[in-house]
Amino acid sequence: MSESFTAKQVSEHNTVDNGLYIIIDSGVYALKDFVDEHPGGAKILKRVGGKDASKQFWKYHNESVLKKYGPKLKVGDVKEEAKL
Numbered sequence: 001m002s003e004s005f006t007a008k009q010v011s012e013h014n015t016v017d018n019g020l021y022i023i024i025d026s027g028v029y030a031l032k033d034f035v036d037e038h039p040g041g042a043k044i045l046k047r048v049g050g051k052d053a054s055k056q057f058w059k060y061h062n063e064s065v066l067k068k069y070g071p072k073l074k075v076g077d078v079k080e081e082a083k084l
């Protein structure tokens with residue numbers, strides 16, 4: 001599934017109840033069902049809900065994490081003109 005989102009639309013999914021979307025690079029990931037299994041903890045993910053977390057993501061993970069979990073968690077991309 002690949003939908004197009006504006007950054008504003010992503011920002012509206014900022015809690016577990018509404019999907020907990022985060023942006024990594026230009027991809028949009030829905031972490032609602034992943035928060036409780038995140039090895040780095042749920043709290044840190046909830047803190048970046050609705051936001052661009054690329055900087056934080058690349059600080060703690062490498063490409064292999066995105067390769068493994070991306071297909072399961074990715075729901076779309078941020079529209080070009082909406083990039084922050």
Ligand code: HEM
Nearest residue numbers: 029038039040044045048053056057060061062065069073
């Ligand atoms: C698609 C989103 C994410 C996925 C699939 C994911 C997955 C993982 C995985 C598999 C690990 C275990 C360590 C490893 O295998 O490298 C981990 C650890 C961690 N993650 Fe994430 N993560 C995501 C987003 C984030 C974000 C946005 C943050 C910060 C805001 C974060 C912070 C951390 C931290 C602090 C650790 C622990 C690192 C350590 O113990 O050295 N993660 N994550």
